[in-house]
Amino acid sequence: MSLRSRLNRLFRRKQKSSSVGGFTFIELLVVIFIAGGIISGLLYLVVELLGVDQREASRNETQREMQLAMDYIATELREAVYVYNDCYLPQGSRTNPDGDPNNPDDDYCPGLINHLPDALTSADNIPIIAFWKQQPIPTVLKEQCASSPTPPDNIPCRTASSYALIVYSINRADSDIWKGKARITRYALTQFKSDGSLTPGYAPPEEGVSVRFDRWPIGANSASRQAVLPRDTSAVLVDFLDDGSGADFIDTDETADLASCPDDYSMIPNQDVLTTIGAPAIRSFYACVDQGQSNTNRDVILYIRGNAQGRPGISGEASFLPTLETRVLSRGVLGRAP
Structure with missing residues (x-):
């Protein structure tokens, strides 16, 4: 056999084996499309799972922060010596016919919101619950009490504490720092600053025989101290509180209407307070304070509802969270007179 014949046979054999063992172009395209579909489906599932995980993590973190705030x-409420209920009203809700601020009638209520910093009483800053508690005096005053045989009369060295007014509010103002729809702020009016100096605008609720917590700051020398309202020193306690602004998927008016208190409890803030400061009926943070008999410990029910809108992975109806509830029995008593 000639060399030419051998080369032709070898070439034909090679061509035949190549056509039998390879893939056509159409077959390759079909394989690519099938593999692409499978990979795309897997990637979609992975992205969805990551989104669900991120969304649940944001919701859980928001709910955890709401629980910590509650x-x-x-x-603090358990340490309260007096919790405001229906007396936490704007001035004019009750009258004082005698006109003597040092000797008000038994049913006179000066209205607490009239004696808070202006920044705490507006449509964007809604005072919710207020109470008095005992606060330790600053260390510098304790040292002064220990070193001086005759400390000044205005320093309570014997008790080493004084009364502080605590107010928790809803803050709805726009902020570049806080990303939530609303937040809870805490305001504290103490008798002394950290350096031991007196706080301007502070009036001791126990000053004078006729003064009671529910009449604060009415009493001897109180008018002069309240000539200038205290400075706003409130700080944010927690962010991502629901602001009740609503959306297409929730009826916020109906949600506010569902907020209620048991019998013999008053809801704070009530509608009179909200109307006075021009605030909407937001019930994402409110309290029910009992109206029980005198000389009984005060029972308070707290409600807080968060909103995770603004956190990663949160949108739409998933931002709303269940309302948290807790009941607190404080040390304070109704009608307490120091």
Whole structure:
């Protein structure tokens, strides 16, 4: 056999084996499309799972922060010596016919919101719950009490504490720092600053025989101290509180209407307070304070609802969270007179 014949046979054999063992172009395209579909489906599932995980993590973190805030407020309420209920009203809700601020009638109520900093009483800053508690005096005053045989009369060295007014509010103002729809702020009016100096605008609720917590700051020398309202020193306790602004998927008016208190409890803030400061009926943070008999410990029910809108992975109806509830029995008593 000639060399030419051998080369032709070898070439034909090679061509035949190549056509039998390879893939056509159409077959390759079909394989690519099938593999692409499978990979796209897997990637979609992975992205969805990551989104669900991120969304649930944001919701859980928001709910955890709401619970921590509620625990903090409840802890302070247990230490309260007086919690405001229906007396936490604008001035004019009750009258004082005698006109003597040092000897008001038994049913006179000066209205607490009239004696708070202006920044705490507006449509964007809604005072919710207020109470008095005992606050330790600054360390510098304790040292002064220990070193001086005759400390000044205005320093309570014997008790080493004074009364502080605590007010928790809803803040709805726009902020570049806080990303939530609303937040809870805490305001504290103490008798002394950290350096031991007196706080301007502070009036001791126990000053004078006729003064009671529900009449603060009416009493001897109180008018002069309240000539200038105290400065706003409130700080944010927690962010991502629901602001009640609503959306297409929730009826916020109906949600506010569902907020209620048991019998013999008053809801704070009530509608009179909201109307006075021009605020909407937001019930994402409110309290029910009992109206029980005198000389009984005060029972308070707290409600807080968060909104995770603004956190990663949150949109639409998923931003709303269940309302948290807790009941607190404080040390304070109704009708307490120091």
